[in-house]
Amino acid sequence: MTPIIEVINLEKTFGSVVAARDINLKIETGQIIGIIGANGAGKTTFVNMVTGYLKPTSGEIHYQGRDITGLAPEDLTRIGLTRSFQIAQVFPALSTSDNVLMAVGATDRFRGRCGFLEPLSSPKRNARVMQILKEYDLVAHARQPAGELPQGVRKLLDIAMAVASEPSAILLDEPTSGVSAEDKFTIMDRTIGALKEASITTLFVEHDMDIVARYADRVLAFVDGTIIADGRPDQVFSDIRVRELIVGEVIERAAQNNKAAREAENA
Amino acid sequence: MTKDRTIAILMSVACLAVALGFVLPEWMLFLANIAIGKALVVLGLLLLWRCGVVPFGQALFFAGGGYAVGLLGLYFGLTDIFLLTVVAALVGGVLSALAGLLLARYRGIFFTMLSMAFSMILYGVLVKTEALGSTDGIGLKRVTLMGWKPDEHFELAMYIFAVLLGLISSAAMHVYLQSVPGRLAEPIRGNEVRVEYLGMSVRRLMHLNLIIAGVFAGLGGAVTAFSVGHIDPEMAYWTTSGGFVFITILAGTGSVLAPFVGALMFEVIRTLAFAYVPEYWQIILGGALLASIFFLPGGLWSLFTMLKERQSNDANH
Numbered sequence: 001m002t003p004i005i006e007v008i009n010l011e012k013t014f015g016s017v018v019a020a021r022d023i024n025l026k027i028e029t030g031q032i033i034g035i036i037g038a039n040g041a042g043k044t045t046f047v048n049m050v051t052g053y054l055k056p057t058s059g060e061i062h063y064q065g066r067d068i069t070g071l072a073p074e075d076l077t078r079i080g081l082t083r084s085f086q087i088a089q090v091f092p093a094l095s096t097s098d099n100v101l102m103a104v105g106a107t108d109r110f111r112g113r114c115g116f117l118e119p120l121s122s123p124k125r126n127a128r129v130m131q132i133l134k135e136y137d138l139v140a141h142a143r144q145p146a147g148e149l150p151q152g153v154r155k156l157l158d159i160a161m162a163v164a165s166e167p168s169a170i171l172l173d174e175p176t177s178g179v180s181a182e183d184k185f186t187i188m189d190r191t192i193g194a195l196k197e198a199s200i201t202t203l204f205v206e207h208d209m210d211i212v213a214r215y216a217d218r219v220l221a222f223v224d225g226t227i228i229a230d231g232r233p234d235q236v237f238s239d240i241r242v243r244e245l246i247v248g249e250v251i252e253r254a255a256q257n258n259k260a261a262r263e264a265e266n267a
Numbered sequence: 268m269t270k271d272r273t274i275a276i277l278m279s280v281a282c283l284a285v286a287l288g289f290v291l292p293e294w295m296l297f298l299a300n301i302a303i304g305k306a307l308v309v310l311g312l313l314l315l316w317r318c319g320v321v322p323f324g325q326a327l328f329f330a331g332g333g334y335a336v337g338l339l340g341l342y343f344g345l346t347d348i349f350l351l352t353v354v355a356a357l358v359g360g361v362l363s364a365l366a367g368l369l370l371a372r373y374r375g376i377f378f379t380m381l382s383m384a385f386s387m388i389l390y391g392v393l394v395k396t397e398a399l400g401s402t403d404g405i406g407l408k409r410v411t412l413m414g415w416k417p418d419e420h421f422e423l424a425m426y427i428f429a430v431l432l433g434l435i436s437s438a439a440m441h442v443y444l445q446s447v448p449g450r451l452a453e454p455i456r457g458n459e460v461r462v463e464y465l466g467m468s469v470r471r472l473m474h475l476n477l478i479i480a481g482v483f484a485g486l487g488g489a490v491t492a493f494s495v496g497h498i499d500p501e502m503a504y505w506t507t508s509g510g511f512v513f514i515t516i517l518a519g520t521g522s523v524l525a526p527f528v529g530a531l532m533f534e535v536i537r538t539l540a541f542a543y544v545p546e547y548w549q550i551i552l553g554g555a556l557l558a559s560i561f562f563l564p565g566g567l568w569s570l571f572t573m574l575k576e577r578q579s580n581d582a583n584h
Binding site for chain 1: 442443445446447448449450451453454456457458460461462463464465466467468
């Protein structure tokens, strides 16, 4: 079977800075993949290249057997490859339900289910919006402007809008960053649950190793712009370089944070 | 959800306006024609405003429509109002499609200044070109309706035509604003990256909206030319564009009826100020704009919205 996403020798340089190099990867349909790595390891650059936000300096990206290198975001969304953002990208002045309605309407439009001058608002589309709001636990916020939503809710809305375009594959850039520790698992339960149910191939960038271990069935570890380990979570987490360069750093940082907190308490 | 009655309201207003036409004096009909000509341009501005861009060069397409009418009359002797209207709309659309190739890529002050630059280029060409009437412009033959010359009631005939064109145009714009591309205007202002990741090309949407606005500006130019009977380069001058922006602010962008209310108000204020305080009419107009920005930042249309909200609140209690 053709992999849904295949990346060949991907490289991205900004002047003399190498942000990504020698990235080679095959992703099978239905996989849930966690992407880990320290800050600046090239995770977001990788996501940006696959989703058309950045053009790679060299290399190829294939999606469902088709070369999509350098295609624009709107073209990728149309063929079923989309993403969410580290900083939620929503329409701040519109209500939560209108945000989703825009996504549903755009999707119906490019999938040929909505005529050029057909009104955006229709019973069928409004029902679909309601269904998505329920799936992502956004009903209580339906009428609130998206710009006033709490961070965690706004990130869910961002993901809900991406999923509204009925993708086959989605890349989530740090879905839990900026979200309080107690909300993290709620958000991931919602999101991964809904994505699995729709059998959408998922890649998510994540710093919290507990979350990666719990939701991913495959992990990619990034260091210095390239993948140093790729496999089942237990395999990757036991890799000595991953422990040293990624997990180790997290442990160390957590220890430092604890130390700082103790000192602050004592002071 | 409330049922959308906009089209029914537009038709009622148009019927009322046509009926009023038979009792109002000619100078008022002329004033209304000028106002409708401007309102048609502002209808397009309303769309661009929702997208978050403010053109200071919409006079380019307005003049395009006016000059299409004038030149077809001058060189080909064409006077049929329907034919001239269609050509004016086409000219507005084609000019904005060309300008849009560049304009669709710019936002903010760059968009505003670039649109103004384009219109000033046309102004320069019109002023310098003898064949286009130079600074004197072109005098127009009176238009005919399917071979009929409405000599006796010319102003009234033009008025009824303008009202009907205004009705069709505002209804069409309303339908567009409810469609997916029309509803995406505000999202474009809010977050272009998100629009692209919804599978829509912002540049293509902006280009389309510019063309639509250009078509309406061309229609506005035609209506103005029919009624005034004369066109000159002033139609393309940047202060003409400024007037359209003025009306957009005064009117608000809440409804397709707003440009007509705003344009009528603008013409009334201007005419009264010019009649009673001829030395200071600009000050009066400026004061009106200031008052509108301070007290009605949502434009005149926000008065209707407020009234409606109060009514529905009363109904709830």
